Amino acid sequence: EEQEEDVLRELRLFLRNVTERLALDRRFKAFTKPVDIEEVPDYLMVIKKPMDLSTLMTNIDEHKYVTVSEFMSDADLIWQNALEYNPDSDPMDRHIRHRACALKDTVRAIIRDELDEDFERVCEEIKESR
Numbered sequence: 001e002e003q004e005e006d007v008l009r010e011l012r013l014f015l016r017n018v019t020e021r022l023a024l025d026r027r028f029k030a031f032t033k034p035v036d037i038e039e040v041p042d043y044l045m046v047i048k049k050p051m052d053l054s055t056l057m058t059n060i061d062e063h064k065y066v067t068v069s070e071f072m073s074d075a076d077l078i079w080q081n082a083l084e085y086n087p088d089s090d091p092m093d094r095h096i097r098h099r100a101c102a103l104k105d106t107v108r109a110i111i112r113d114e115l116d117e118d119f120e121r122v123c124e125e126i127k128e129s130r
């Protein structure tokens with residue numbers, strides 16, 4: 001009903017704000033757009049579920065997420081994929097893994113500090129009811 005749509009609208013506003021802040025952080029530049037398959041031709045052979053901050057934003061606008069938890073699953077793909085695709089000891093791999101770990105910790109810190117657990121519980125109830 002209308003109150004449910006009010007909750008989901010507030011969820012989308014929160015998720016857009018989080019995603020925008022991540023996309024503005026220079027540490028996360030490599031995660032802002034889909035990996036360019038022309039530049040990295042083997043990427044899709046290694047990474048089965050690509051994800052990036054611009055795709056997260058599109059998903060929000062397309063009402064893909066009814067809970068923060070669903071959003072977090074896709075946000076986690078971004079840094080998980082980077083750790084998987086960059087496992088080596090060479091400095092470039094280490095650099096992007098460092099940034100992937102910073103992304104993981106930053107997302108969790110924002111959610112812990114700024115998401116009311118009662119709000120997420122209401123979102124989960126809406127999801128179960130559909």
Ligand SMILES: CC(=O)c1csc(NC(=O)C2C[NH2+]C2)n1
Nearest residue numbers: 030035081082085086092093096
């Ligand atoms: C987004 C992401 O994880 C990414 C983009 S390029 C890259 N890695 C490299 O270009 C090479 C350094 N060793 C492979 N990783």
